[in-house]
Every structure is written in structure tokens, then in C-alpha cells.
Amino acid sequence: MNIKIKENAFEVRNLNLWYGKHKALEDITIDIVKNAITAIIGPSGCGKSTFLRCLNRMNDLIDGIRIEGKVYFEGKNIYDEGTDVVLLRKRVGMIFQQPNPFPMSIYDNVAFGPRLHGIRDRNRLDEIVKDSLEKASLWKEVKNKLNESALSLSGGQQQRLAIARVLAVEPEVILMDEPCSALDPASTQRIEDLMVELKANYTIVIVTHNMQQAARVSDFTAFLLAEENEPAKLIEYGETGQIFTNPKDIRTENYITGRFG
Amino acid sequence: MTKGNKSFEKAIKLFFSLAASATIVGLLLIIVYITKEGTLLFGKVNVFDFLFGKEWKPSSARFGALPLIVGSLVVTAGAVILSAPLSIFVAIFLTEIAPKKVANYIKTAIELLAGIPSVIYGFMGIMVLVPMVRQVFGGSGLGIITASLVLSIMILPTITSLAEGALSSVPDRYRYGALALGSTKWEMIYHVVLPAAKRGIISAIILGVGRAIGETMAVLMVVGNVAKIPESLNQPVATMTSIIALDISYASGLHKYALFSLGFVLLLLSMCFIAIVRGVYKGSYERV
Ligand SMILES: Nc1ncnc2c1ncn2[C@@H]1O[C@H](COP(=O)(O)OP(=O)(O)O)[C@@H](O)[C@H]1O
Ligand SMILES: [Mg+2]
Numbered sequence: 001m002n003i004k005i006k007e008n009a010f011e012v013r014n015l016n017l018w019y020g021k022h023k024a025l026e027d028i029t030i031d032i033v034k035n036a037i038t039a040i041i042g043p044s045g046c047g048k049s050t051f052l053r054c055l056n057r058m059n060d061l062i063d064g065i066r067i068e069g070k071v072y073f074e075g076k077n078i079y080d081e082g083t084d085v086v087l088l089r090k091r092v093g094m095i096f097q098q099p100n101p102f103p104m105s106i107y108d109n110v111a112f113g114p115r116l117h118g119i120r121d122r123n124r125l126d127e128i129v130k131d132s133l134e135k136a137s138l139w140k141e142v143k144n145k146l147n148e149s150a151l152s153l154s155g156g157q158q159q160r161l162a163i164a165r166v167l168a169v170e171p172e173v174i175l176m177d178e179p180c181s182a183l184d185p186a187s188t189q190r191i192e193d194l195m196v197e198l199k200a201n202y203t204i205v206i207v208t209h210n211m212q213q214a215a216r217v218s219d220f221t222a223f224l225l226a227e228e229n230e231p232a233k234l235i236e237y238g239e240t241g242q243i244f245t246n247p248k249d250i251r252t253e254n255y256i257t258g259r260f261g
Numbered sequence: 262m263t264k265g266n267k268s269f270e271k272a273i274k275l276f277f278s279l280a281a282s283a284t285i286v287g288l289l290l291i292i293v294y295i296t297k298e299g300t301l302l303f304g305k306v307n308v309f310d311f312l313f314g315k316e317w318k319p320s321s322a323r324f325g326a327l328p329l330i331v332g333s334l335v336v337t338a339g340a341v342i343l344s345a346p347l348s349i350f351v352a353i354f355l356t357e358i359a360p361k362k363v364a365n366y367i368k369t370a371i372e373l374l375a376g377i378p379s380v381i382y383g384f385m386g387i388m389v390l391v392p393m394v395r396q397v398f399g400g401s402g403l404g405i406i407t408a409s410l411v412l413s414i415m416i417l418p419t420i421t422s423l424a425e426g427a428l429s430s431v432p433d434r435y436r437y438g439a440l441a442l443g444s445t446k447w448e449m450i451y452h453v454v455l456p457a458a459k460r461g462i463i464s465a466i467i468l469g470v471g472r473a474i475g476e477t478m479a480v481l482m483v484v485g486n487v488a489k490i491p492e493s494l495n496q497p498v499a500t501m502t503s504i505i506a507l508d509i510s511y512a513s514g515l516h517k518y519a520l521f522s523l524g525f526v527l528l529l530l531s532m533c534f535i536a537i538v539r540g541v542y543k544g545s546y547e548r549v
Contacts, residue, residue, distance in 0.1 A: 058441060063360075090443030100434035103457050112452070113442045162438075169442055 007034040008072075009173055009203040010055060015069035016231075017050060019062070024050050026231040028069070030222055037195055037204045039218035039240065041211060043255070046224050047232030048207040049097075052175050055205065056092040057085050074172075090117065093166035095176040099158030101150035101165075106142050109150045109161055113169035128168050136164035137194055156187025163194065174198070176206040180213065192217050211256055215244050223252045292528070299525025302518035311522060317488035317499075319508065319516040326523060328488045332405075332498035333527075335491065336484060337473040339409025340416055345466050347413075348420035352462075355421075356428040357450055368422075375418035383482030386411040391483060400495035403485035408500075411483055412473045420469040427461020428454060464538040471534040475527060477502035501527055 010032035017025040024047050032038050032055075040048045053059040054071060057078060070077045078088055090113075101109050110129045119125060129146070133139040138160040142153070150161055159179055166174055176195075180188040195204055195217050208214050214221055221243040226232040236243060236252045247253045302311065306324050314325020351371075355364045390410055395402030431454050439449040455462070485497020486507060501523040512520055 056441065058437065061437070061440065086443050086445055089441055094441040096434060096437065096441075098434055100432075100438040102435055102438065102453055112439075116442065116444055116448055116452070165438075165442065 006036075008032060009034040009074070011070075011072040012054075013070040013072070015051075015054060015067070015071060017047075017054065017059070017068075018066040020064040023231040024226075025054075026233050028224075028232075028234050030234055030237055032203065032205060033220060034203050035199055035201070036219040037199050037206060037217055038220040038222065039214035040205065040207045040222050040224060041209065041214050041255070042224035042232070043226075044209055046226040048209075048224055049177050051224065051232070052094075052177055052205060052207050055173070055175055056089050056094055057083075058089075058094065060085065090169050091171055092173040092175060093169065093171035095159070095162050095166060095174065095179045097178045097181055099155055099162055099182065101153070101158050101161050103149065103151055105147045106150045106153070106161065107146040110164050110168050112165060117169060129164075132164040132168040133161075135167050135198070136160045137190065137197075138164055154187075156183050156190065159183060159187065159191060160194070163191075167198075171202065173203040173205065176204065178207055178209065180208075180210070188213075211244075215240060223247075223249075223255060225251055225255070295521065295525050295528050298518070298521035299528075300522070302515065302522045305515055306519075311519070312526075315490060317504070319512065319519065322515060324515065324519040324522075326501070326519070326526070328490045329499055329501045329504055329523065330526065331490050332484070332488075333474055333500040333502065335405055335498065336408045336412060336480060336500055337470055339405060339494075340412035340473045341466065341470050343409060343413035344416050344469060345420055348417050348465070348469070349424050349462060351417075351421045352424035352428055353450060353455075355425050357446070357454065368425075371418045371421055374414070375422075379415065379476060379479040380482070382411050382415055383479035386479060386483040394495070398495040401485065401497065403483055404497040405484075405491060405494045408480050408484040408498075411479050412476055415476060415479060416469040416472050419472050420465045423465030423468060424458075424462045427458040427465060430461065431457045460541050464541050467534050467538050467541075471531050474530060475502060477506050481506055 008031045010030075012028055012030045012032070015025055015028040016023070028051065040051060042048050050059065054067065055073075055078075059065050059067065067079060069079075071079055073088070073092065076083075102112065104112075107129055110132050111125045114125060114128050119128070130139060130143075133142060138157060141157060142161075145152075150158065153161060159182075162179075163174070180191050183191070192213065195206065198204060199219075206214075206218065218240045220238065221240045222237040223235045223243065224232045225235045236247060236249045238248075243252065244256055247256065302324065311324055311326050312330070313327050314323070315327050316323040316325045317328050351367070355367060359367065386407055390407045391402035393402075394400075394404075394407045394410070398406055435453050435457055436449055439453040440446075444452065480500055481503040484500060484503055486499045486503055487497040488499040488504065489496075491498050505520050505523050508516065509520055
């Protein structure tokens with residue numbers, strides 16, 4: 001085993017979250033390792049998406065939400081007052097379950113973020129668009145139709161476009177919420193390959209309820225579980241190999257062997 | 262029993278079909294009648310003399326409708342220029358900013374605004390706006406500015422509620438996508454939501470124009486009714502609608518035909534607006 005000091009992108013400490021009166025997350029404490037893929041697994045409805053949205057404060061948009069605890073990103077608690085949420089979301093990109101290209105051209109979709117952040121120079125934008133599409137392994141398919149509507153792409157292409165769009169703003173982290181659940185196996189394969197390529201330069205957190213996917217692509221796995229009428233807790237967290245071959249908690253074992261959930 | 266039900270169902274179906282055809286028959290009747298009556302004038306007066314003639318003087322058989330057409334267009338343009346931006350701001354506030362509860366109160370207020378009879382608007386115009394406009398802009402207070410102001414409030418509910426519909430039909434995933442890329446709320450609204458709702462908003466404005474150009478009573482009460490091409494905005498004008506309403510009770514002969522011709526022009530204009538709106542929407546289906 002090579003010795004390497006792992007740096008953390010996020011350090012989540014005693015995170016509790018309520019939707020109104022309903023408590024959805026309880027006392028989550030976890031470190032998310034930098035330049036690695038962390039998978040969040042758990043039965044549907046247990047709070048995986050909720051947890052993920054805590055990391056770029058997309059939960060702020062939900063009425064009646066209350067969050068306690070700390071989430072350190074690069075050493076700073078993002079829930080501190082005075083956090084620049086807009087900047088945070090630029091640094092922590094997000095891919096949604098449903099591909100959500102804007103109703104504009106492929107080019108404009110990718111250039112959206114850079115333009116937002118002040119890049120106007122056409123050559124520079126061309127460069128960023130090409131580069132991002134290449135990184136998202138979509139360039140070859142779309143280079144001759146950059147001005148066509150992004151809505152004309154297939155679901156798998158749209159999801160890679162969403163990845164290109166996020167890459168164009170040069171984030172440090174990419175959060176993915178079941179990015180393949182609406183895709184066919186071939187498209188899923190491409191996205192998984194892409195994630196593995198990207199982890200050299202990005203920290204990736206992926207929510208999935210597909211255990212094979214978690215086992216295939218991730219370095220670390222966190223298992224969330226909401227037991228009957230209880231908020232979700234982090235049951236177990238560790239290196240993916242360990243979680244899948246030698247889980248410490250019986251509930252983890254039951255889940256990964258398909259005995260419930 | 263089943264047999265009885267069947268014939269009952271048939272009767273119901275027939276009834277609904279009849280009701281539906283009644284609307285079409287009604288529409289056709291109006292179109293045919295107005296077209297027939299509205300073109301009678303052109304046996305005696307040249308169409309171009311009617312449309313571009315600058316003198317409207319029925320007593321001396323001068324039927325140049327240009328001052329009235331210009332009057333209608335200017336008053337309508339004024340109303341839409343005032344009302345469209347405000348309506349769009351209100352619609353944005355309702356869909357993107359206001360808490361649900363507040364939004365609901367405002368929507369109710371807008372519905373009430375839409376339900377107020379136009380004569381009340383005219384009344385308020387005379388009592389409140391005419392003196393104010395007289396003070397600020399000079400003149401009698403009756404005229405383009407006052408009429409545009411009154412109309413702008415009257416078409417606000419139309420534009421606002423249609424624009425609101427267009428904005429709220431923009432899927433939330435666009436909003437989340439934009440915010441997650443690091444847009445501020447304003448950037449999200451400006452760069453994603455508004456463009457996505459553009460066609461619906463344009464249709465809303467066009468329907469507002471249609472509503473404004475056809476409005477009669479309130480305009481009649483505050484516009485001054487002087488059939489002259491205006492030179493400044495504080496002057497009184499007459500509109501097609503106001504002249505029809507004022508003159509129809511006593512007009513006869515050519516004068517009456519001329520009023521029908523004005524009605525014909527109005528009908529054509531509103532059909533154009535509907536056609537444009539249809540076109541705008543058809544385009545949007547092709548795209549998405
Ligand atoms: N916007 C919301 N408002 C209220 N409750 C929510 C909201 N989103 C999720 N929840 C609740 O929080 C719990 C976790 O949901 P979610 O995070 O979507 O689970 P998962 O992604 O694991 O399927 C569920 O009980 C769900 O009903
Ligand atoms: Mg989810």
C-alpha cells in the first residue's frame with residue numbers, strides 16, 4: 001500500500017437537517033476525500049439527495065428547511081454567515097438526476113457559466129467550450145452542430161452536456177445525484193468511465209442506488225439509512241472495497257446483499 | 262336501462278356539440294355581417310381615401326379614418342409601453358420572488374382589477390387622472406396621456422396573468438441548473454427563465470394590445486374625442502371605438518356605413534393579433 005496523505009475536500013460535522021418538523025438527517029459526520037470518488041448509497045427516500053444538496057447549499061432554496069452542524073469546505077464552514085453561496089456553487093458543481101440542458105444551443109449551454117462569470121471574449125469562450133466538451137467526451141459527437149438546440153440531444157448526451165457545462169466553470173468538486181438513473185446502459189458506461197477520468201482533477205461525490213455502480217467507480221462509500229420513522233443516519237463509511245467485501249455493520253451487509261431496501 | 266343510458270349519452274353528446282358549434286356559428290355570423298356591412302362604404306368612398314384620409318367630418322360627408330386609426334394606435338401603444346414592463350415585473354415578482362401567500366393575495370387583487378367594469382375605470386380617469394394630467398402636462402387633461410394611463414391599468418391584469426402563466430411553466434430544473442452553476446437569482450431570471458418564457462410573454466403583450474385597442478367605454482370617457490391627428494401627447498384624440506360608440510345611435514346612410522367600416526378594421530386588427538399569437542406559439546412547439 002502506497003503511503004499518501006489524504007486531503008479532505010469536505011469535513012461534515014454533526015449535520016442535522018429538518019424539512020419543517022420532519023427531521024431528515026441526523027448527526028452526520030463524514031470526511032469527503034479530495035480527488036477521489038465518494039459514493040453515497042442507501043435505499044430510496046433515505047436522504048441521499050438531501051445530504052448531497054447540503055454540500056453546495058442547494059437546500060437553501062427549499063422553504064422551511066433548517067440545518068444545524070458544520071460543513072467545512074477547504075477548511076471553511078460553508079454555513080457560516082457571510083459565505084458567498086454563489087461562489088460556493090461555482091466551486092462545487094452539481095449534476096442532476098434528470099438531464100437539464102437549458103433551452104438554448106449546445107454552445108450557449110456550455111458557455112453559460114463562463115459568461116456568467118465575466119468571460120466575454122469569443123475566442124476564449126470557443127476554447128472553453130471545446131475543452132469542456134472534450135473533457136466530457138461529447139466533443140466528437142457535437143462539434144458540427146454546436147448551434148443546434150441542446151434539447152435535440154439524446155438523454156445520455158444531455159447528461160454529458162450537463163457535465164461539460166459544469167466543467168466549464170472550473171469547479172473543484174462535482175456532485176452527482178443519480179446521474180445515470182435516466183440513462184441506458186451504454187450511456188451509463190460512458191458516464192462511469194468519464195467519472196474515473198475526471199477524478200484526477202476533481203473531487204466527485206455521487207449518489208446512487210445502484211450498488212454495482214458504487215462498487216465499480218467509487219473509492220469510498222458511505223451508507224445512509226433511515227430506519228422506520230427515523231431520520232437518516234450515516235451507518236457506515238469507508239473504502240469501497242472494505243464496505244462491499246467486509247462491512248462492519250450488519251445493516252450495511254443486509255443492504256448490499258439485497259436483503260432490504 | 263342500458264339502452265336508455267345510451268340514448269341519454271347520445272343526447273348529451275349532441276347537446277355539447279351544438280353548444281360548441283354555436284360559438285363557431287356566432288363567430289362566422291359576426292365576421293360575415295361586419296365584412297358585408299363594413300365594405301358597403303367602399304362602393305361610394307375609395308378604400309384608400311377611407312384608410313388614409315385625414316379628415317373625419319361625417320356632417321360634410323368626409324370619411325377619412327386616419328385620425329381615428331392613429332388615435333387608436335397611439336393610445337394603445339402608450340398603454341402597452343406603460344403596462345408591459347410593469348406587468349412583467351409583477352409576473353416575475355409573483356413567480357420568482359414573492360412567498361406563496363403574498364403571491365396569492367396579489368393574484369386575487371389582479372383578478373379583482375380585471376373584474377371592474379370599464380365604466381368605473383373611465384370614471385376614475387375623469388375624477389382622478391384628468392386633473393392630474395392637466396396640471397402636469399397642460400391642456401384639458403382629456404387626451405392621449407390620460408387614455409393611455411387608464412388603459413394601461415386595464416390591460417395590466419391581462420398581461421400579468423398571461424406572463425405569469427408563461428413564467429410558471431418554465432420547469433424548475435432550469436432554475437436549479439442555473440443556480441447550481443453559480444448564478445445569482447437575478448442572473449437566473451434574466452438569462453434562463455425570461456428567455457425560456459419569451460414566447461409566452463410576447464403573446465401576453467400582444468393579447469394586451471388586442472384588449473387595449475378594442476376597449477371602448479373607458480377610453481371614450483377620457484380621450485377627448487377630437488378626430489384630428491395629434492401633434493403632441495397632451496392633445497385629445499378620438500379612437501375608432503369611441504367614435505363608433507358615440508355616433509352609432511344617430512348615424513345614417515354613408516355615416517353608418519363608415520362606422521361599420523371602422524368596426525371592420527378593428528375586427529381585422531384583432532384577428533391579426535390572434536394570428537400572431539398563434540404563430541408565436543406554433544413556433545415554440547416546433548422548437549421544444
Ligand atoms: N423539498 C422537500 N421538502 C420536504 N421533504 C423533503 C424534500 N425533499 C426530500 N424530502 C424528504 O426527505 C427525505 C429524504 O429525501 P431524499 O433526500 O430525496 O432521499 P433520496 O435522495 O435518498 O431518495 C424523504 O423523506 C423526503 O420525503
Ligand atoms: Mg434522491
